[in-house]
Amino acid sequence: MLTQEQIDRYHADGFVTVENVLSEDLVAELRQVTDDFVERSRAVTEHDDIFDLEPGHTPEVPRLRRLKDPVDQHSVYARTMRNDAILDIVAQLIGPGIRTNGNKLNMKSPGYGSAVEWHQDWAFYPHSNDDLLAVGVAMDDVTRENGCMLMIPGSHRGPICSHHQDGRFVGAVTEEIEGADRAVSVEVGAGGISLHHVRTLHASAPNTSSHPRRLLLFQYCAVDAWPLIKLPDWEVFNADILRGEPTDRPRLAEVPVLIPLPEAERGGSIYENQTVLREKVFGRPA
Secondary structure: OOOHHHHHHHHHHOEEEEOOOOOHHHHHHHHHHHHHHHHHHHHOOOOOOOEEEOOOOOOOOOOEEEEEOHHHHOHHHHHHHOOHHHHHHHHHHHOOOEEEEEEEEEEEOOOOOOOEEEEOHHHOOOEOOOOEEEEEEEOOOEOOOOOOEEEOOOHHHOOOOOOEEOOEEOOOOOOOOOOHHHOEEEOEOOOOEEEEEOOOOEEEOOOOOOOOEEEEEEEEEEOOOOEOOOOOOHHHHHHOEEEOOOOOOOOOOOOOOOOOOOEOOOOOOHHHHHOOOOOOOOOOOO
8 A cells, every 4th residue: 555655746746656566476477478478479570469569579589569458368467457456556546446448568678678758648548537547567677777667757737748740649749848857767676566647748768778677557547537539338338447336427627638639540559659750759769
Protein backbone atom coordinates (compact mmCIF):
# COMPACT_ATOMS: atom_id res chain seq x y z
CA MET A 1 0.00 0.00 0.00
CA LEU A 2 1.01 3.60 -0.54
CA THR A 3 1.94 5.92 2.29
CA GLN A 4 0.29 9.35 2.41
CA GLU A 5 3.60 10.82 1.31
CA GLN A 6 3.58 8.64 -1.83
CA ILE A 7 -0.04 9.55 -2.57
CA ASP A 8 0.79 13.24 -2.23
CA ARG A 9 3.83 12.78 -4.49
CA TYR A 10 1.72 11.12 -7.18
CA HIS A 11 -0.81 13.96 -7.16
CA ALA A 12 1.94 16.61 -7.17
CA ASP A 13 4.30 15.06 -9.73
CA GLY A 14 2.01 12.82 -11.76
CA PHE A 15 4.01 9.67 -11.02
CA VAL A 16 5.41 7.55 -8.20
CA THR A 17 7.36 4.31 -7.79
CA VAL A 18 6.82 1.48 -5.32
CA GLU A 19 9.49 -1.16 -4.71
CA ASN A 20 9.00 -4.88 -3.96
CA VAL A 21 5.36 -5.20 -4.97
CA LEU A 22 5.61 -8.61 -6.67
CA SER A 23 7.17 -11.79 -5.33
CA GLU A 24 10.45 -13.12 -6.70
CA ASP A 25 8.64 -16.24 -7.90
CA LEU A 26 6.15 -14.23 -9.96
CA VAL A 27 8.92 -12.10 -11.47
CA ALA A 28 10.83 -15.25 -12.41
CA GLU A 29 7.71 -16.70 -14.06
CA LEU A 30 7.13 -13.48 -16.00
CA ARG A 31 10.71 -13.52 -17.26
CA GLN A 32 10.52 -17.17 -18.34
CA VAL A 33 7.26 -16.73 -20.23
CA THR A 34 8.60 -13.57 -21.87
CA ASP A 35 11.77 -15.38 -22.94
CA ASP A 36 9.54 -18.02 -24.53
CA PHE A 37 7.76 -15.36 -26.58
CA VAL A 38 11.08 -13.91 -27.70
CA GLU A 39 12.03 -17.40 -28.92
CA ARG A 40 8.74 -17.65 -30.79
CA SER A 41 9.43 -14.32 -32.48
CA ARG A 42 12.36 -15.92 -34.34
CA ALA A 43 9.79 -17.30 -36.79
CA VAL A 44 8.23 -13.87 -37.44
CA THR A 45 9.53 -11.53 -40.13
CA GLU A 46 7.12 -8.60 -39.80
CA HIS A 47 4.75 -7.06 -37.27
CA ASP A 48 1.58 -9.03 -36.59
CA ASP A 49 -1.22 -9.09 -34.01
CA ILE A 50 1.14 -10.38 -31.30
CA PHE A 51 4.67 -9.26 -32.10
CA ASP A 52 6.07 -5.78 -32.74
CA LEU A 53 9.64 -6.15 -33.97
CA GLU A 54 12.72 -3.97 -33.61
CA PRO A 55 14.52 -2.87 -36.77
CA GLY A 56 17.23 -5.46 -37.38
CA HIS A 57 15.20 -8.36 -35.99
CA THR A 58 16.33 -11.68 -37.46
CA PRO A 59 15.81 -15.38 -36.64
CA GLU A 60 19.42 -15.50 -35.47
CA VAL A 61 19.19 -12.35 -33.33
CA PRO A 62 15.55 -11.88 -32.30
CA ARG A 63 14.71 -8.34 -31.26
CA LEU A 64 11.19 -8.04 -29.93
CA ARG A 65 10.26 -4.55 -28.81
CA ARG A 66 6.61 -5.14 -27.89
CA LEU A 67 4.33 -8.05 -27.09
CA LYS A 68 0.83 -6.80 -27.93
CA ASP A 69 -2.03 -7.47 -25.52
CA PRO A 70 0.04 -9.83 -23.34
CA VAL A 71 -2.96 -10.45 -21.06
CA ASP A 72 -4.57 -12.27 -23.99
CA GLN A 73 -1.40 -14.22 -24.76
CA HIS A 74 -0.63 -15.93 -21.43
CA SER A 75 -2.29 -16.42 -18.06
CA VAL A 76 0.69 -15.13 -16.06
CA TYR A 77 0.23 -11.67 -17.56
CA ALA A 78 -3.52 -11.80 -16.83
CA ARG A 79 -2.87 -12.85 -13.23
CA THR A 80 -0.40 -10.01 -12.80
CA MET A 81 -2.88 -7.46 -14.13
CA ARG A 82 -5.35 -8.65 -11.47
CA ASN A 83 -2.73 -8.86 -8.72
CA ASP A 84 -4.31 -7.61 -5.49
CA ALA A 85 -1.18 -5.79 -4.35
CA ILE A 86 -1.22 -3.75 -7.57
CA LEU A 87 -4.98 -3.14 -7.54
CA ASP A 88 -4.92 -2.06 -3.89
CA ILE A 89 -2.37 0.62 -4.80
CA VAL A 90 -4.30 1.72 -7.89
CA ALA A 91 -7.48 2.01 -5.80
CA GLN A 92 -5.75 4.50 -3.52
CA LEU A 93 -5.23 6.81 -6.50
CA ILE A 94 -8.34 6.46 -8.70
CA GLY A 95 -10.93 4.94 -6.36
CA PRO A 96 -12.31 1.45 -5.64
CA GLY A 97 -14.02 0.88 -9.00
CA ILE A 98 -11.33 -0.14 -11.50
CA ARG A 99 -11.51 -0.97 -15.18
CA THR A 100 -8.66 -1.97 -17.48
CA ASN A 101 -8.41 -0.24 -20.85
CA GLY A 102 -5.24 -1.76 -22.30
CA ASN A 103 -1.97 -3.57 -21.74
CA LYS A 104 1.37 -4.16 -23.46
CA LEU A 105 4.85 -5.47 -22.77
CA ASN A 106 7.61 -3.14 -23.96
CA MET A 107 11.15 -4.49 -24.22
CA LYS A 108 14.50 -2.85 -24.87
CA SER A 109 17.23 -5.18 -26.06
CA PRO A 110 20.71 -4.75 -24.52
CA GLY A 111 22.69 -2.14 -26.39
CA TYR A 112 19.69 -1.17 -28.47
CA GLY A 113 15.99 -0.87 -27.72
CA SER A 114 13.87 1.65 -29.60
CA ALA A 115 13.35 5.03 -28.01
CA VAL A 116 9.85 6.33 -27.36
CA GLU A 117 9.43 10.05 -27.99
CA TRP A 118 7.64 12.44 -25.65
CA HIS A 119 3.90 11.82 -25.43
CA GLN A 120 0.87 11.82 -23.15
CA ASP A 121 -1.25 8.68 -22.92
CA TRP A 122 -4.32 10.93 -22.71
CA ALA A 123 -3.72 11.97 -26.30
CA PHE A 124 -4.45 8.39 -27.40
CA TYR A 125 -7.61 7.74 -25.39
CA PRO A 126 -9.37 10.77 -23.82
CA HIS A 127 -12.15 9.94 -21.34
CA SER A 128 -14.97 11.74 -19.57
CA ASN A 129 -12.63 12.30 -16.62
CA ASP A 130 -8.91 11.75 -16.14
CA ASP A 131 -8.84 9.25 -13.27
CA LEU A 132 -6.67 6.99 -15.41
CA LEU A 133 -3.13 5.78 -14.87
CA ALA A 134 -0.61 3.26 -16.16
CA VAL A 135 1.31 0.80 -14.01
CA GLY A 136 4.74 -0.28 -15.22
CA VAL A 137 5.73 -3.67 -13.78
CA ALA A 138 9.52 -3.99 -13.75
CA MET A 139 10.64 -7.47 -14.79
CA ASP A 140 14.26 -6.29 -14.62
CA ASP A 141 15.97 -3.52 -12.70
CA VAL A 142 14.89 -0.47 -14.70
CA THR A 143 17.64 2.13 -14.82
CA ARG A 144 18.65 5.24 -16.73
CA GLU A 145 21.24 3.17 -18.61
CA ASN A 146 18.80 0.55 -19.90
CA GLY A 147 16.11 3.00 -20.96
CA CYS A 148 13.85 3.75 -18.00
CA MET A 149 10.92 6.08 -18.54
CA LEU A 150 11.54 9.81 -18.27
CA MET A 151 8.76 11.94 -16.82
CA ILE A 152 8.20 15.66 -16.37
CA PRO A 153 6.96 16.41 -12.83
CA GLY A 154 3.68 18.30 -12.73
CA SER A 155 3.01 18.00 -16.46
CA HIS A 156 -0.25 16.13 -15.75
CA ARG A 157 -1.69 19.39 -14.48
CA GLY A 158 -0.81 21.26 -17.66
CA PRO A 159 -2.22 21.40 -21.18
CA ILE A 160 -2.61 18.55 -23.64
CA CYS A 161 0.12 18.91 -26.23
CA SER A 162 -0.46 18.42 -29.93
CA HIS A 163 0.44 14.94 -31.17
CA HIS A 164 -0.36 15.83 -34.79
CA GLN A 165 1.92 16.54 -37.73
CA ASP A 166 0.60 17.73 -41.08
CA GLY A 167 -2.91 17.08 -39.82
CA ARG A 168 -2.23 13.44 -38.88
CA PHE A 169 -1.96 11.86 -35.43
CA VAL A 170 1.64 10.63 -35.02
CA GLY A 171 1.72 9.50 -31.39
CA ALA A 172 4.31 12.02 -30.18
CA VAL A 173 4.41 15.65 -29.12
CA THR A 174 5.05 17.89 -32.11
CA GLU A 175 5.39 21.22 -30.32
CA GLU A 176 7.94 22.66 -27.92
CA ILE A 177 7.80 20.80 -24.60
CA GLU A 178 7.84 22.97 -21.50
CA GLY A 179 9.85 21.54 -18.63
CA ALA A 180 11.77 18.87 -20.56
CA ASP A 181 14.94 20.06 -18.82
CA ARG A 182 13.34 18.98 -15.51
CA ALA A 183 12.62 15.43 -16.64
CA VAL A 184 13.16 12.73 -14.02
CA SER A 185 14.56 9.26 -14.68
CA VAL A 186 11.97 6.87 -13.20
CA GLU A 187 14.12 4.01 -11.94
CA VAL A 188 12.68 1.01 -10.12
CA GLY A 189 13.95 -2.42 -9.11
CA ALA A 190 12.73 -5.74 -10.50
CA GLY A 191 9.42 -6.61 -8.83
CA GLY A 192 8.62 -2.96 -8.22
CA ILE A 193 6.17 -0.79 -10.12
CA SER A 194 5.86 2.73 -11.43
CA LEU A 195 2.54 4.52 -11.71
CA HIS A 196 1.95 7.55 -13.90
CA HIS A 197 -1.09 9.73 -14.52
CA VAL A 198 -2.65 9.54 -17.97
CA ARG A 199 -1.72 13.18 -18.71
CA THR A 200 1.91 12.98 -17.55
CA LEU A 201 4.44 13.74 -20.29
CA HIS A 202 6.85 10.82 -20.61
CA ALA A 203 9.37 9.23 -22.96
CA SER A 204 12.26 6.77 -22.89
CA ALA A 205 15.70 6.68 -24.47
CA PRO A 206 17.39 3.68 -26.10
CA ASN A 207 19.01 1.00 -23.96
CA THR A 208 22.75 1.76 -23.82
CA SER A 209 23.56 -0.97 -21.30
CA SER A 210 24.29 -4.70 -21.55
CA HIS A 211 21.10 -5.52 -19.61
CA PRO A 212 17.54 -5.95 -20.92
CA ARG A 213 14.67 -3.71 -19.90
CA ARG A 214 11.34 -5.54 -19.90
CA LEU A 215 8.44 -3.42 -18.69
CA LEU A 216 4.90 -4.81 -18.47
CA LEU A 217 2.39 -1.97 -18.75
CA PHE A 218 -1.20 -2.10 -17.51
CA GLN A 219 -3.68 0.73 -18.09
CA TYR A 220 -6.32 1.24 -15.40
CA CYS A 221 -9.18 3.72 -15.15
CA ALA A 222 -12.05 4.54 -12.81
CA VAL A 223 -15.21 2.58 -13.66
CA ASP A 224 -17.10 5.84 -14.25
CA ALA A 225 -14.46 7.17 -16.67
CA TRP A 226 -15.89 6.56 -20.15
CA PRO A 227 -13.91 6.76 -23.39
CA LEU A 228 -14.88 9.64 -25.66
CA ILE A 229 -14.10 7.58 -28.75
CA LYS A 230 -14.39 3.90 -29.70
CA LEU A 231 -16.90 2.89 -27.01
CA PRO A 232 -17.16 -0.92 -27.29
CA ASP A 233 -20.14 -3.21 -26.94
CA TRP A 234 -21.74 -2.87 -23.47
CA GLU A 235 -20.95 -6.43 -22.38
CA VAL A 236 -17.39 -6.20 -23.66
CA PHE A 237 -16.99 -2.84 -21.93
CA ASN A 238 -18.12 -4.23 -18.58
CA ALA A 239 -16.02 -7.38 -18.94
CA ASP A 240 -12.98 -5.14 -18.42
CA ILE A 241 -14.09 -4.22 -14.89
CA LEU A 242 -11.62 -5.64 -12.36
CA ARG A 243 -13.25 -4.22 -9.23
CA GLY A 244 -16.64 -2.60 -8.66
CA GLU A 245 -19.89 -2.62 -10.59
CA PRO A 246 -20.93 -1.34 -14.03
CA THR A 247 -22.45 2.11 -14.29
CA ASP A 248 -24.33 3.81 -17.11
CA ARG A 249 -23.59 7.24 -15.59
CA PRO A 250 -20.17 8.46 -16.76
CA ARG A 251 -18.62 11.05 -14.47
CA LEU A 252 -17.97 14.27 -16.37
CA ALA A 253 -15.02 16.43 -15.37
CA GLU A 254 -13.63 19.65 -16.80
CA VAL A 255 -10.55 18.20 -18.47
CA PRO A 256 -8.70 19.32 -21.61
CA VAL A 257 -9.30 17.11 -24.62
CA LEU A 258 -7.84 16.78 -28.10
CA ILE A 259 -9.41 13.99 -30.12
CA PRO A 260 -6.58 11.84 -31.63
CA LEU A 261 -7.94 11.74 -35.18
CA PRO A 262 -7.18 11.37 -38.00
CA GLU A 263 -4.72 8.60 -37.26
CA ALA A 264 -1.35 8.19 -38.91
CA GLU A 265 -1.43 5.86 -41.87
CA ARG A 266 0.89 3.33 -40.29
CA GLY A 267 0.28 -0.02 -38.64
CA GLY A 268 1.97 -1.65 -35.68
CA SER A 269 2.12 0.55 -32.59
CA ILE A 270 3.32 3.84 -31.13
CA TYR A 271 6.78 2.95 -32.45
CA GLU A 272 5.51 2.79 -36.03
CA ASN A 273 3.46 5.96 -35.66
CA GLN A 274 6.50 7.84 -34.40
CA THR A 275 8.72 6.87 -37.34
CA VAL A 276 7.19 9.68 -39.43
CA LEU A 277 8.35 12.39 -37.01
CA ARG A 278 10.59 14.92 -38.71
CA GLU A 279 12.21 16.00 -35.44
CA LYS A 280 13.13 13.29 -32.92
CA VAL A 281 14.38 14.22 -29.48
CA PHE A 282 16.18 10.92 -28.97
CA GLY A 283 17.64 10.67 -32.47
CA ARG A 284 17.33 6.99 -33.24
CA PRO A 285 14.25 6.25 -35.32
CA ALA A 286 11.87 3.65 -33.90
